[in-house]
Amino acid sequence: MKVVIVWSSPNENGLTASAKESFLSGLKKAGTEYEEVHLNKFKTEHCLACGNGWGTCRSEGRCIIKDDFESIYRKLMEADGIVFISAVYWHDVTEHMKAFIDRLRRCETGHNGFLAQKRCILIACAGGTGLGAVECLYNMEEALKHMGMRAYDRIPVIRYNRDYMLPALEQAGEVYVERLKDGFDMRY
Incomplete structure (x- = not known):
């Protein structure tokens, strides 16, 4: 069982990084293999x-741009589960994630x-008022649905709920691995 965490924030010590670390702690407790992809x-x-x-991209399923996209794409294809974690900018994901x-x-x-039916977790981390977190999660899920991927959960983390959401994210990481292993499914 392997999970890839794709995350984006320029602040490696901020709320998004803390959320990633909490979820990662749960994956580690569950004993699963994981890989982090910090898009920044x-x-x-x-x-x-x-x-x-x-x-x-349409005719051959590949992009002509020569950068790190293909190597990250390959990691996602090989993963059993994918976690997308993004800081929230203007009610949406970061520019790197977008x-x-x-x-x-x-x-x-x-x-x-290749990613159709992959089961994902979506986490949006908003500083400030936190008002954009829910819209960001909606935008993330809409993009995933176009690809046939499914969100197991959509988790907003904001300054207000940080103290109880970070511990909850650790448990979410553990439960995610259990659900991937037992084949838990949610159809749209």
């Missing part, structure tokens, strides 16, 4: 919308379908 440390360009909007998901969606929806 990878080179992933924005989609060029080549080929009149649909280039090789660029990655946009390209992923084009390859998956247009051609491949």
Whole structure:
């Protein structure tokens, strides 16, 4: 059993990093193999919308941009479960996460379908008032649904709920591994 955590925040000591560490602690307690992908440390360009909007992503299921996208995509294909964790900017995911998901969606929806039926956890971490967390989770899930992926849970973490959500995320990591192993399913 392997879980890949894809996360994005420029602040490696902030709320998003804390949420990632809490969830990761639960994965470790459950004894599962995991890999972290901190998108801010990878080179992933924005989609060029080549080929009149649909280039090789649609015809061949691959992107023409030579950066770290393909290696991350491969990790997701090989994973049993995927966790997406993002800081919230303007009620949406970070620019790094958005660029990655946009390209992923084009390859998956247009051609491949390698990630269809992958069971995911979505976590949005909002500082300030926290008002954008729920909208961010909605946007993340809509992108995943285009690819046929399913969200097991959508977890908002904000300054107000931080003290009780971080411990809950650890337990969520443990439960996630159990659910992946026992085949728990939720159909849309």
